[in-house]
Amino acid sequence: MHYRNIWNEVPQPKVEHTPSRFGRALGKYTVRILDACTDCLKCVAVCPQGVFQTKGNRLAPPLDHLCLGRECAAKPNRCVKNCPVNAIRVGLNPSSKALGDFRWTPDLLMSAWHMAETGKLPSNDLEYRIGGSDGGFDKLRFRFPDTPPIPDMDRSRIDTSVPLNKKNDGRFDIVIPIPIYGGGMSFGSISQITMLSRIRAFAAWGSFTCTGEGGYPEALYPFDDHIITQVATGLFGVKEETIQRVKIVEFKYAQGAKPGLGGHLLGPKVTEAVARIRETVPGSSLFSPFPFHSVYSVEDHKKHIDWIKAINPKGLVSVKVSTPSDVDMVAVGSYYAGAHIIHLDGSYGGTGAAPDVAKKNIAMPIEYAIPKVHNFLVNEGVRDSITLIASGGIRTAFDIAKAIALGADGVVTGTPELVALECVRCHNCESGRGCARGIASTDLELVGLMELQWGTQRIINMLSCWRDQLREILFRLGLRSIRELVGKTEVLAHLDYNSSIPDDDIRSSLV
Amino acid sequence: MPKKYHIDVQPIANRFPVIGRSGIVDWGEGCLKCAKCVKTECVYGVYKNRSFSTSIMGDTIDEFCKSCFRCVQGCPKRLIHKTINPEWESLGDELYGPEIISITWEQAATGKIPVSGAGYGGKFSGDGFDSMWTDMSEIVRPTRDGIHGREYISTVVDLGRRLDKLEFDNEGKLLSQAPLSIRLPLPIVFDVFPFGDLSPRVLSAVVSAAARLETIVFMPYAEVGRYSDLATHIVPLVAADMLNEADLASFRMVEIPDGRETAEALIFLKKQLPNLLVSVRMQALSSPDTIRRMLEYNRLQADVIHYVADEKGHEPGVNEGLHIKDVIKEINSGLLREGLRDQVTFIASGGIAMAEHVVKSILCGANLVGVDIPLLIALECRVCRNCRDGLSCPVSISQINPNWGTQRIVNLIGAWHNQLLEMMGAMGIREARRLRGERGRVMFREDLENDTFAQLFSERNS
Known part of the structure; x- marks a missing residue:
């Protein structure tokens, strides 16, 4: 058989069924088969979701994460009632409550897993739109008209692309086909397989992924055109050569989860490989200070952007900042300094490790920062x-x-x-050997829990389902392009301010 | 360079197995006895380290499990499940809930600031202190060094009055005298406990911890005799009619309750014991009458005003009373209006449950805060309040070894101190004294809502 080196390959953005790598997938419901089962396999024929599969002539352990729940199971033509020996029990999964947190509820985790497995929305009653944080996005709803404003619109032609260079300055004219790119996660905080899975999946969709502050490993070179390299305060691994490799360079001033604190990579995590890429000494801890000690004004900031622009004459510059009370001023300052992209990182964002006190309390949630900055830029006349x-x-x-x-x-x-x-979401990325599920770890045994192709495909599938959902949302709003949605707050309602808001579930057409 | 303030934290074990958030439910029935059982492959060695604890008459497994779910997913017979531990869920009350109690235990055991992976997992916002965010500085503000200049961040605060102006005689000689003051290395004092099985062992641990941390502890006068060697770290609470009999010579500060005789007592103390700071303990009420009395004590040269909210941080005895943060804002504004804010020290107590509450109280206008129940939680209190009903303490708090207790409290406050540094570093504020009432470094939810969502969504409703 011909050997394909997938490590260098940008895959196709096609959905392929990619089940859990941990035996039994976690779902909302459990299906239990009692010992009385005679392997008559009637259940296999009646289940609309394929929960029951065969293994040889016998019934395989049920894929209960696909189950639609008790209501379905109790129908006369479905599994429970059709079992001649009454050996099927369907109930809520007792373990699911122990999963996740208020932002990522068990339902949200399981629906994301479903999208990653199938590329489709779950067909059972999992909540896939909002979490349980009782604020921000979780209190916003879409106001879909009762009937689609443009009923004959072809969903597959709805444009979800976003231009990243609106300056018309002769630099790269980059348009990403989906309004999403991957945020910075440094080499060392996640495994190389995780890093490449993200990069390859976003590349498949024609988008980008940021390297984070950990430098630019050689394994990333085949994906240069889909990578954003980060220049952060520690300047680890920042070289002329890495800045020239890419089409977009990101200045990171702060990270939403720990704004104003900088970073600290402990000595034991600075392995040979990490040290080489960051150009530092193995075993000695690395400080990424806050702030840029060479930036104390917008003028200083401009100087840095000019420096990047001089080194990479066609590249775009993104500026990543956190969300302080004057974030609108910061944004307009970045505009005048010549940035192409202003990237706001809100306070509830991710991190490999951060003090809880910082994650919860410092800087404002992104939901407040977006309209604040958008309106300010509009009033300044520079939003376009x-x-x-x-x-x-x-x-x-x-x-x-x-x-x-x-x-x-x-x-x-x-x-x-x-x-x-x-x-x-067990929140133990940083403790001991790192992530027990082999995602955010560099421990060789744990890293071996995941294969690159599997990881890539899971993310491709989720992005595919996201794009379909975005198109469906736009279709229901009668918009032909996601660019028409920007700042269109009248399509939203907020539970604290508005009443009688209709359900914005779009599942029926997407499962 | 002056001596750095350093809190000597040391890991110190719990006496009882910790009540964890989730539990493993593990059925033996139907086990296939696989050669390679998922239990033997646990990344955290949970199944290897579990034991039977006689103090809880149960398995310690849940103390070790970190909820990675690999055994739940991996067992071919699906015999392992996870649940939320009902005992954990029912811990504490609406303020000191299971999350806060767990994280306080952890800090007392390790002395470390709680750090975790992945983004914030809590509610978007909440009541009281959860309806505000602290600010940080991004690009355009000077003099910030973030957390890496932390050794230069000072958490020192002063207790006592300050002069609003200097006075000179006709020949230009300075008439004003420097007022008395007590300097504390951190803006935290220990307040009287609202409940607790407070044996001499417990109080001894608290007083010793206050001494080691170089702060002070408020304590009813009847209790103080036992700890006379640490009198400089104790502030006795004396009823106004007891002042004649009380021996106050060895203390630096005394506290008298707000009442009918307070004004008289203040005048008496100022005259009889000019080297003693006087604090007036008031219920944290925002009523105009209370504020008027507070201003009166200030005029009578009270050095410290100590506002005490109820156990859960609200106005005492008031139905749906204001949260302490709002009371602090009222008092701070009252003092500012009268032009008196800089003259008096203002302590806020009651409902200070986490390190972030210290910073937020000071941002609202307090000079420093008093802490109570968290010190008991450091000693493994479960905030069940059995003691208040005369029932036995589930963790026999009265039996602790005082040295153990001292280190637990030192650890907790050490972890809190580090969190103050984190938050101040992010704000670009290098002095706790400058944090007081610094409203420019705080974002209140109501303001953010008014600036954004209220403008976008509210008019459509009408």
């Missing part, structure tokens, strides 16, 4: 000349669409991709 990207707590396609309706051009994500790779 800069791309506004939002991140920090974007979990679902609905979050993406809401962020855009609040005023962003597009979003950056990170955590959802890790969830697609079966992150359970």
